[in-house]
Amino acid sequence: MLADLELLVNMESPTKDKALVDQAMEFVIRRFQELTGGVVERISQARFGDQVKLHLGIGTVTGTETESETAIRQILVLGHVDTVWPAGETAHRPFSKDAQRAYGPGVFDMKCGLIQAIYAISALVKQHKLAKNIVFFINSDEEMGSRSSREWIEKEALKSDAVFVLEPALGASGALKTERKGVARFTLDVQGVSSHSGIDHRKGINALEELAYQIIYLQGLTDYSKDSTVNVGIASGGSAVNVVCDHAKAEFELRVQTISEMERLVHAVRNMQPKLKGTTLQVQGGVLRPPMERKYSEELYTSAKGLAQQLGFSLKEASTGGASDGNFTAALGVPTLDGLGAVGDGAHALHEYVEIEQIAKRCALLAHLMWEQCK
Numbered sequence: 007m008l009a010d011l012e013l014l015v016n017m018e019s020p021t022k023d024k025a026l027v028d029q030a031m032e033f034v035i036r037r038f039q040e041l042t043g044g045v046v047e048r049i050s051q052a053r054f055g056d057q058v059k060l061h062l063g064i065g066t067v068t069g070t071e072t073e074s075e076t077a078i079r080q081i082l083v084l085g086h087v088d089t090v091w092p093a094g095e096t097a098h099r100p101f102s103k104d105a106q107r108a109y110g111p112g113v114f115d116m117k118c119g120l121i122q123a124i125y126a127i128s129a130l131v132k133q134h135k136l137a138k139n140i141v142f143f144i145n146s147d148e149e150m151g152s153r154s155s156r157e158w159i160e161k162e163a164l165k166s167d168a169v170f171v172l173e174p175a176l177g178a179s180g181a182l183k184t185e186r187k188g189v190a191r192f193t194l195d196v197q198g199v200s201s202h203s204g205i206d207h208r209k210g211i212n213a214l215e216e217l218a219y220q221i222i223y224l225q226g227l228t229d230y231s232k233d234s235t236v237n238v239g240i241a242s243g244g245s246a247v248n249v250v251c252d253h254a255k256a257e258f259e260l261r262v263q264t265i266s267e268m269e270r271l272v273h274a275v276r277n278m279q280p281k282l283k284g285t286t287l288q289v290q291g292g293v294l295r296p297p298m299e300r301k302y303s304e305e306l307y308t309s310a311k312g313l314a315q316q317l318g319f320s321l322k323e324a325s326t327g328g329a330s331d332g333n334f335t336a337a338l339g340v341p342t343l344d345g346l347g348a349v350g351d352g353a354h355a356l357h358e359y360v361e362i363e364q365i366a367k368r369c370a371l372l373a374h375l376m377w378e379q380c381k
């Protein structure tokens with residue numbers, strides 16, 4: 007597994023670089039086929055890397071699906087091959103390891119998770135006859151919001167009895183992720199009236215002043231007691247210091263724990279009213295990822311906890327503000343368990359690493375979880 011991880015980490019796969027992502031994906035496909043004998047379906051993409059659906063089981067399909075085939079239930083394993091690291095990163099920071107840890111761009115988020123999944127599926131199909139299909143969907147554009155993959159992930163989720171997401175566990179604690187915040191992003195454009203600040207100050211309506219009121223309003227929608235947060239992250243406006251500013255703009259996001267909080271805040275945002283007479287507001291944007299509510303993870307987590315105990319380790323659960331493709335599947339009401347990838351730390355950071363000792367353990371946990379669902 008470490009040899010495969012080394013090869014995969016050293017194959018760079020920045021989301022925007024289709025050629026590199028496709029190349030790394032080919033390696034994952036090849037190892038999957040060699041180890042499991044499963045079937046590959048490529049969903050070609052023009053802009054991002056191709057999406058890939060690997061599958062095996064009782065109703066293995068090739069290309070187009072017939073009605074009888076869609077009737078066969080399945081479980082879905084979700085991963086992504088892209089990373090946030092630019093091309094060239096491995097030239098000065100290639101895969102490396104010491105006695106405890108493995109390092110390198112994307113090792114934790116989530117190349118180690120992909121390797122663990124291939125070996126888990128391989129072990130499972132060698133030892134058992136499955137009563138359901140296993141679909142392993144590998145996303146090529148997760149780090150940019152799963153724009154080209156979302157529809158395919160949702161389509162597969164709706165045919166699935168359970169979804170296992172290979173995002174890393176939460177930090178060094180190794181906790182699984184049973185709750186993820188939902189994210190919505192917006193831009194706010196404020197239109198005012200320009201004028202000469204010396205000659206015609208009274209005739210102007212300052213868009214920056216209006217924006218200031220709106221920023222305070224938006225930040226004020228934050229409610230820590232419900233774990234709902236609003237963050238205005240970028241603001242700009244104005245052209246010169248002696249001009250009453252007629253246009254200002256801000257970008258903001260909100261993160262919430264529940265679907266009802268998402269609805270409440272999105273409604274508030276869409277109904278913002280200008281404070282200064284003569285200004286207009288335009289809000290654009292919407293929900294990027296709906297929240298992954300704990301109720302959709304609870305049962306699978308209980309099962310995972312029991313299995314971990316049998317395997318000789320204890321498991322914790324955690325809630326996180328970060329979103330994943332698990333948000334999409336849970337929002338459809340499909341049982342989803344996330345954080346089943348590597349144990350380590352430092353996602354999207356230079357100190358990214360995985361705990362080598364945990365690789366086989368988490369691989370075994372995933373294999374047992376899948377088997378519970380496919381008996």
Ligand SMILES: [Zn+2]
Nearest residue numbers: 086115116173
């Ligand atoms: Zn990830």
